[in-house]
Amino acid sequence: MEMPQYDPNTKPEFELYTIPSHSSWFRWDDIHETERTALKEFFDGSSISRTPKIYKEYRDFMINKYREEPSRRLTFTQVRKSLVGDVSLLHKVFRFLDEWGLINFGAVSRGDDSDNRDSSLGDTELKNQVKIEEGAPNGVRVVALPNSLKPISVPNSGADGSGNGKVAVAGETGVKLPPLASYSDVFGDLVKLKGFKCGSCGEQCNSGCYEYSKQGSFVICEKCFKNGNYGEDKSKDDFRFSDLGGNSLTHGATWTEAETLLLLESVMRHGDNWELVAQNVPTKSKLDCISKLIELPFGEFMMGSAHEMNSCPTGSLNSLKEGQSASSENQNDVKMEDQVHDQMNESKQNGDAATEEPPAKRKRIAPLSDGGSTLIKQVGGLDSVLDNLEHYQTFLLMDCSDASFEVAHISTMVGPHVTAAAAEAAVAALCNESSCPREIFDGDEDYLANGLSSPTMVSDPERALQVDASKMEENQSETQDASSEKNDVPLNLRIRTATATALGAAAANAKLLADQEDREIEHLVAIIIETQMKKLHSKINYFDDLELIMEKEYNEMMQLKECLVEERIDVLERALKTGVSKWRS
Amino acid sequence: KFRMPTADNLVPIRLDIETEGQRYKDAFTWNPSDPDSEVVVFAKRTVRDLKLPPQFITQIAQSIQTQLTEFRSYEGQDMYTAEKIVPIKLDLRVNHTLIKDHFLWDLNNYESDPEEFARTFCNDMGIEDPEVGPAVAFAIREQLYEIAIQSVASAREIKISKKGRRGAEHAISSKGGGNALDLMKLFRYNSSVVRKRKEWYVYEPIVDILSNEEVDALEAREDRNTR
Numbered sequence: 049m050e051m052p053q054y055d056p057n058t059k060p061e062f063e064l065y066t067i068p069s070h071s072s073w074f075r076w077d078d079i080h081e082t083e084r085t086a087l088k089e090f091f092d093g094s095s096i097s098r099t100p101k102i103y104k105e106y107r108d109f110m111i112n113k114y115r116e117e118p119s120r121r122l123t124f125t126q127v128r129k130s131l132v133g134d135v136s137l138l139h140k141v142f143r144f145l146d147e148w149g150l151i152n153f154g155a156v157s158r159g160d161d162s163d164n165r166d167s168s169l170g171d172t173e174l175k176n177q178v179k180i181e182e183g184a185p186n187g188v189r190v191v192a193l194p195n196s197l198k199p200i201s202v203p204n205s206g207a208d209g210s211g212n213g214k215v216a217v218a219g220e221t222g223v224k225l226p227p228l229a230s231y232s233d234v235f236g237d238l239v240k241l242k243g244f245k246c247g248s249c250g251e252q253c254n255s256g257c258y259e260y261s262k263q264g265s266f267v268i269c270e271k272c273f274k275n276g277n278y279g280e281d282k283s284k285d286d287f288r289f290s291d292l293g294g295n296s297l298t299h300g301a302t303w304t305e306a307e308t309l310l311l312l313e314s315v316m317r318h319g320d321n322w323e324l325v326a327q328n329v330p331t332k333s334k335l336d337c338i339s340k341l342i343e344l345p346f347g348e349f350m351m352g353s354a355h356e357m358n359s360c361p362t363g364s365l366n367s368l369k370e371g372q373s374a375s376s377e378n379q380n381d382v383k384m385e386d387q388v389h390d391q392m393n394e395s396k397q398n399g400d401a402a403t404e405e406p407p408a409k410r411k412r413i414a415p416l417s418d419g420g421s422t423l424i425k426q427v428g429g430l431d432s433v434l435d436n437l438e439h440y441q442t443f444l445l446m447d448c449s450d451a452s453f454e455v456a457h458i459s460t461m462v463g464p465h466v467t468a469a470a471a472e473a474a475v476a477a478l479c480n481e482s483s484c485p486r487e488i489f490d491g492d493e494d495y496l497a498n499g500l501s502s503p504t505m506v507s508d509p510e511r512a513l514q515v516d517a518s519k520m521e522e523n524q525s526e527t528q529d530a531s532s533e534k535n536d537v538p539l540n541l542r543i544r545t546a547t548a549t550a551l552g553a554a555a556a557n558a559k560l561l562a563d564q565e566d567r568e569i570e571h572l573v574a575i576i577i578e579t580q581m582k583k584l585h586s587k588i589n590y591f592d593d594l595e596l597i598m599e600k601e602y603n604e605m606m607q608l609k610e611c612l613v614e615e616r617i618d619v620l621e622r623a624l625k626t627g628v629s630k631w632r633s
Numbered sequence: 634k635f636r637m638p639t640a641d642n643l644v645p646i647r648l649d650i651e652t653e654g655q656r657y658k659d660a661f662t663w664n665p666s667d668p669d670s671e672v673v674v675f676a677k678r679t680v681r682d683l684k685l686p687p688q689f690i691t692q693i694a695q696s697i698q699t700q701l702t703e704f705r706s707y708e709g710q711d712m713y714t715a716e717k718i719v720p721i722k723l724d725l726r727v728n729h730t731l732i733k734d735h736f737l738w739d740l741n742n743y744e745s746d747p748e749e750f751a752r753t754f755c756n757d758m759g760i761e762d763p764e765v766g767p768a769v770a771f772a773i774r775e776q777l778y779e780i781a782i783q784s785v786a787s788a789r790e791i792k793i794s795k796k797g798r799r800g801a802e803h804a805i806s807s808k809g810g811g812n813a814l815d816l817m818k819l820f821r822y823n824s825s826v827v828r829k830r831k832e833w834y835v836y837e838p839i840v841d842i843l844s845n846e847e848v849d850a851l852e853a854r855e856d857r858n859t860r
Contacts, residue, residue, distance in 0.1 A: 123757035129836040134739030
């Protein structure tokens with residue numbers, strides 16, 4: 049606290065600096081115990097470069113430096129240039145003062161996570177500007193300031209952007225700098241793309257829009273949705289809410305479903321080869337692809353499993369689903385079973401099941417999505433995009449992954465024994481129909497049997513799935529080279545293989561769940577027995593206590609009895625002495 | 634005993650390999666307690682990720698192995714562990730960022746962490762390029778490593794020249810001089826540890842963002858120098 053010369057005529061003016069109340073021990077003239085214990089190196093006399101005097105100098109300098117400008121955040125780099133000494137030690141002192149609020153207490157707080165620097169810069173900017181502009185919605189501000197949120201791959205503009213951001217933060221509140229001339233807006237067109245136009249009223253939807261789930265391209269803004277202008281022939285339930293506000297803050301702006309689909313496809317095809325993946329997804333850079341893939345709930349598993357030689361997301365998805373599995377929803381039991389059987393019948397009866405299967409599968413997806421998994425929703429959304437794209441290859445690919453999604457979901461919803469039975473029945477039925485697919489299924493059956501019969505080998509089902517998946521991939525690659533005439537028949541087989549795999553996976557998963565339940569039951573029974581024992585113990589203790597009390601009472605009674613007898617003898621003696629001739633007994 | 638005078642005992646490894654017209658330059662830290670089988674795995678993965686021709690695998694692995702062996706050869710020996718505060722200078726270029734800095738480091742502080750320093754540095758200076766931090770930490774480590782090696786050598790000299798007080802004194806003064814600062818002078822009673830303002834610029838970090846042309850020019854000059 050700086051004190052001016054004491055002038056008897058005027059009141060002395062103190063400059064007040066706030067420090068938190070838990071730091072009230074601090075004194076300029078003294079070094080407190082807290083400091084001594086936290087920064088022992090200065091006080092144990094181990095070196096002439098670390099003495100209390102030196103510590104005090106460091107501390108005073110840092111605090112004074114901060115107080116020159118209390119609103120700006122003092123950085124370590126600013127102080128260390130002015131102090132002689134080991135930088136690690138200086139950093140320790142700096143951190144000590146920072147933690148106790150003796151410096152940087154009133155300063156603009158920065159995001160702690162240095163990884164999210166961009167977003168934290170954005171946040172402080174937003175914070176500052178909220179104070180001035182009074183609450184403009186997020187979406188507008190973000191779109192208006194594309195500079196500061198550019199991805200790292202354009203370092204020049206990034207630097208400019210950060211320069212922009214920094215200046216805006218460092219006290220020049222309310223001044224929005226114009227974009228610098230050398231800034232090249234590589235992603236300008238994309239940003240424009242991302243701003244959705246409402247289908248019914250024609251305005252820009254900034255913070256959130258409702259997307260029509262049956263046809264991906266129709267979008268209405270929040271206002272229209274509330275007012276009920278859904279557009280012709282569309283009902284309320286068909287719309288899905290997608291929030292734009294959060295998306296823009298991430299690098300590379302939002303990912304449309306088409307792009308996500310492309311990304312997934314190229315990752316499955318190319319695995320770790322990010323150059324090719326980035327090429328296939330034309331509007332996104334390598335970094336964006338990788339970060340988007342990680343963001344997707346199953347993304348990491350895809351990267352890992354694609355790494356291991358071609359195996360589909362099947363195995364990894366199953367493990368994901370196991371982790372996610374909640375209580376089984378039995379209400380859908382019967383419905384699922386019936387649907388499964390129906391699908392099987394359909395595929396058997398129709399020669400070219402190609403066109404029929406996919407719509408059937410999509411129908412299955414719709415009720416499945418009631419389970420509430422975002423994964424399934426994504427698949428559902430991707431499916432609708434598929435319609436628009438009419439991409440044959442990707443169509444087939446998605447079929448297989450559809451199957452696996454459903455499998456995983458079925459196993460969580462249906463009872464384990466039910467799916468096991470369904471699986472066996474379906475596979476048997478399929479095999480009975482023609483001998484050609486039998487070859488494919490033979491291998492599957494063996495693995496199925498393995499999976500079902502060995503309860504403790506958890507790895508087997510996963511391996512079975514992976515083998516099935518790789519077999520499927522092989523089949524696919526074979527058939528993809530075939531001519532168009534041959535495509536019908538192999539397609540049929542392929543689809544059956546896919547469904548058989550799906551059921552196999554369901555069976556294996558069901559077995560795992562059954563084991564889990566057994567173990568749980570054992571555990572619970574053990575707990576019950578324990579509690580019974582405890583009950584008995586406490587009862588026994590209670591009775592022991594009672595006995596003790598009774599004994600004591602008994603002793604007391606005996607004593608009383610003795611007393612009484614004595615008194616009686618007394619009385620009789622006296623009576624005899626006084627010569628009472630007759631007495632009553 | 635010899636070890637890197639930092640919290641983590643990590644070895645700085647520098648690679649500069651040229652084969653068939655392709656040049657691979659890299660610098661990173663390695664944990665010497667990792668099994669050596671990891672070296673080949675790392676080399677293979679690097680070659681695959683960067684799409685280098687396969688001849689690089691053996692060369693990379695060899696280079697890493699050599700540097701590791703060199704590090705390990707120092708490991709059994711004694712290091713002079715008296716207090717030494719050494720100046721560390723940074724003068725490096727990472728992609729578009731040019732960094733010049735100068736600060737003091739306590740060699741005896743085994744809790745020091747170059748990575749933490751690099752992180753603070755990047756945060757405070759607002760550096761967005763994620764490759765700068767590790768490069769700074771690496772540069773610090775490299776210099777510490779060199780100084781550590783020197784101190785091993787000087788420890789050896791002390792042992793050899795322990796022929797009497799004069800020899801020992803001479804040795805002490807020789808290792809005191811050179812890099813390390815004279816602590817007696819700096820941390821005296823009547824001197825302050827706060828530097829004079831006119832000296833602040835010496836110890837202030839300078840971070841420059843270069844344009845593409847400047848980068849190309851610098852790279853060309855570096856290539857010319859190394860050839």
